[in-house]
Amino acid sequence: MLNQKPAFFAKNLSLVIAILIIFGCAAIQKPQGGPRDLTPPKLLKATPANMTRNFNAKEVNLEFDEFFKLTNTYQEITMSPTPEKAPEYNANRRTLQIKFKDTLQKNTTYVINFGKAIQDVNESNVLKNFTYVFSTGPHIDSLSMSGSVINSTTQEREKDATVMIFPISQDSLLFGKKKPSIFATTDSSGNFSLNNLHEGTYRIYALKEASPNKIFDNDKELIAFSKKPIVLTKDSSNIRLALFQQIPNKFRVEKKFGTDGVLALNFNKRLASPSVKIIYPPALNDQKIVEIAKTKDTATVYMKNMDWDSISVAVFDNNKVLDTIYQRKQKKESFTRNLGFKYGINRDNRLKPGMDLSITANLPIASYEQGLMILKEDSTTIQNFTITKDTASTRTVYLKYRFRPGRKYQLTLNEDAFTDIYGDKNKRAGVNFEGDKQENYSQLTLKVTVPEPDKSYVVELLDDQKNLLRSDPITSSTSIIYKNYLTGKYRIRVVYDNNKNGRWDSGNVKQQQQPENIWLYDKELTLRPNWESEEPLAIPQEQVTL
Structure with a gap:
């Protein structure tokens, strides 16, 4: 027995060590998570090299430090001067192959601008403003333009705006019709730089758009331009471009006929003195209610009589007809309306000192019953308040009472307290608020x-x-x-x-x-x-x- 004990412990000790090794190895894992990759692909090697002179190759190979993908290839990538046949771009793992399909001009500097086309595979980080430059002659164009882009109304620098130039001889032919071949995207500080430019006279623009086609084809896009052309004989810097949403050349109206029977008219530009008239049926014009927004670019038309199958509505500015729109419906079509309210209190649910409480409905008010409204001050019911109509709006009334600073109020609008012009009545509603203090x-x-x-x-x-x-x-x-x-x-x-x-x-x-x-x-x-x-x-x- 004395000879077996060391053997027994040795056997079990070996077993324990084996278990510890197995579980210890199982616990060693590759670190998970970590910071998100924010770095775009980086060029490692170009064949032929970037900035090559006397270029005569038929293709270019660009090798990056990570897997990448091409996005919107033929929208984002441009080559200047533009060949008749566009090059072919093929992405394979870490390499981008560019095959030229056309004969290149002699003694010419070419710039291939990749825009936002090159992105890494995992996080879609964009390699912005990457260019590949070469010359078929002994000289590479080296002039540049640089500056900044701001937003006209906010005066803030605008990032991700496209700055583009056109030779003045082609400006009227290309701008707004074809995407530019020479462009750059502003950085996070709103700065831009256009490089490897040839001597000449150019028009410069900046564009902030929703769809990335680099063509100014929508009045809702932001545009900037310089009145004076830029004569480029040396580097030009400190160019300042101010983006704005331009005044449309042609007036248009967008209509929306809601399920509540309300006709909303949105104008594509602000008018000086807008008005609306129902042309057909003419009897509807006298009983309509029209609200023009303070911005004078929208109008809302309420019609008490909905017994019609089609109407014609004209939009005027300074009593001059600008446009006429048509709306159809089934003559006995039914509509769904919910009479709701907004109240004249601030975002902290406080009423400004010395003010009456405004109650604004979403539809014009025909009548109201003050007896169905309950106002409480610190849980005590108040009797001596009054309700008056707003002379400037058919949707607003004022609750008049001597509201006291620091007191808590509860307004309850019981069912049927208000009736709109269509005969609809409200459901139970209300609001809690506080009388604000003058020291605020x-x-x-x-x-x-x-x-x-x-x-x-x-x-x-x-x-x-x-x-x-x-x-x-x-x-x-x-x-x-x-x-x-x-x-x-x-x-x-x-x-x-x-x-x-x-x-x-x-x-x-x-x-x-x-x-x-x-x-x-x-x-x-x-x-x-x-x-x-x-x-x-x-x-x-x-x-x-x-």
């Missing part, structure tokens, strides 16, 4: 100095979400007082109102009309509780866009 509001006096007294300006107040709160046209140095504004952060924007119409006007490429310039005050203004403050605002001289 401030007063700001803006002491404005203008650079040129004979010109017009529009001073605009924006909230921290860049929403326009107030607009004040001025023609001379003055003080603008903002009373009872909530404490918080605000910005000031100034429009150089060249046509003196009291608002910002956009531009038009075809008419060579630039948008009106905007200056954004770089200081953020902070309004503190129960505080009156003054801020000097010296408007700078207008920076004219070329």
Whole structure:
């Protein structure tokens, strides 16, 4: 027995070590997760080399450091000058093969711009503004253009905008019809650079579009241009392009006839003095209700009498007919309506001191029953409130009461409290809110100095979400007082109102009309509780866009 014990322990010790080795090995795993790959493919080798002179090859091979894919190949990739037969692009694992199908011109610099076509396989990281350059002669064109692109209205740098140039001899033939052969995409700071350019005279544009065809073919796209052509004899820098949504050349109306029987008309541009008339059936015109948006680019038409199978509606501006639209329906067609409400309180559910509570329905109101409305103040029912109609809107009424700061209110609109023009009645609704305190509001006096007294300006107040709160046209140095504004952060924007119409006007490429310039005050203004403050605002001289 004494001789067996060491053998027994040795046997079991070997077993334990074997188990530990097995489980220890099983626990060793490749690390999971980790930071996301944000790096696009990188060129390792080009054959022939990039920037080759006296080029005479029939194909080019580009080797990258990782697997990649080509996206929108023949939309994104361009070759300048453009050959009659486009090259063939073949991606295979890490290598891109370019086969030329046409004879190359002698003594010419060629630039192949890949746009956003090259992306890695896993994360689709884009290799932006990658170019392959070569010359069939002893010289490579080396001139460049560089600058920045901003948004006209926000004055912020615009990333991922396409900056393009056309030789002036081809500008009218190509712009808006074919994609450019020379272009670059702005970086995250809105900067661009166009390189390996030949001497010549060019037109330059910037385009921010939803569909990446690099053609300005939609009025909703943002466009920028320079009035003056660029004569390129040396490097050109500090080019500034301001994007804008242009004023359409032709007026159009988009209509939407909802399941509630309301006709919504959307104009493709703002009008000066819009109006709407029902041409047929003529009897409908006198009983219609039309609401024109403050922006004067939409109109909503409510018709109490829905006993018709077709109508004709004309849109006017300054009493001149611009367009006529038609709408059909089944004569006895039924509609679904739900009478709902919005209330005149802020996003914190507070009512501004000294204000009545506005109640705005989604449909015009025909009548209301005050007895079916219950108002409570700190759980106590209030009797001495009144309801009055808004003389400027058929959808709004005001609940008048001496609301007290810091008190909590509950408004209940019982069923049938309101009836719309179609005879529909509301379901039970209501809102809880609080009477706001005066100390939560401030007063700001803006002491404005203008650079040129004979010109017009529009001073605009924006909230921290860049929403326009107030607009004040001025023609001379003055003080603008903002009373009872909530404490918080605000910005000031100034429009150089060249046509003196009291608002910002956009531009038009075809008419060579630039948008009106905007200056954004770089200081953020902070309004503190129960505080009156003054801020000097010296408007700078207008920076004219070329």
